[in-house]
Amino acid sequence: MRTTLTAALAAAGLLATSTLVTPAFAADPTGLWLTPTRSGQVEISKCGNGLCGRLVSSEGLKADPALKDVNNSNAGLRGRALKGLTILTGFSGGPQEWTGGSIYNAEDGKTYSGTITMDGDNTLKLRGCVVVPLCKTQVWTRLR
Template structure:
């Protein structure tokens, strides 16, 4: 009887822990363009993300941020560059953040929304409703 109760309690704990694990956006994500890979981590209380790889970085790991709107930042390396900053919230959506697009050198307001455990909707906006959403896939 005690072992059945313990097994039921352990099963309940796993069920309750499942959604918490599913709502964790940290990890390595494949972007939907240019074979980009972004590592999302906690940065203090918020989420941030850095560029790990892309088609361009595979061809030239020394690529610089040459399209940045700020001329003083054009000499910084793209590899390891923080492109997601300031996202807060949860458990399934994070808002209030910024997304830097190295292709055009501009920063956009953004939201991150988990759609299951391995799909992340990344929305960047010039101003609402002028937004674009990409679907990223979890690599790990």
């Protein structure tokens, strides 16, 4: 009986110690995010040491999955499909903020410098700038 009690106390001590030394992890930005514009859905994933994101769905893509990048400022890219298009590239840093990246806006066909900031587990702030201080911030919500 004493051996069982000693073993139970030792196990409880190990459990308590492991809880104390386990690091708290910051929210992970990888996953599927809902944008506030046209019900866009962007899948953010790791790309090398950074982050990138591709357009998965939107109101326009639901109506016509074959939509092309017709507003691109580069006429040579206007025939590429919007579905699956990488719109976030080159973001590095973390665990709370990623900088140095580019955001492609298919609505106006332009690319902006950007920053991604986690604001809790399920909220992301995406800031795009032509040049600072000419910036706009969107709040994205995690879908999964």
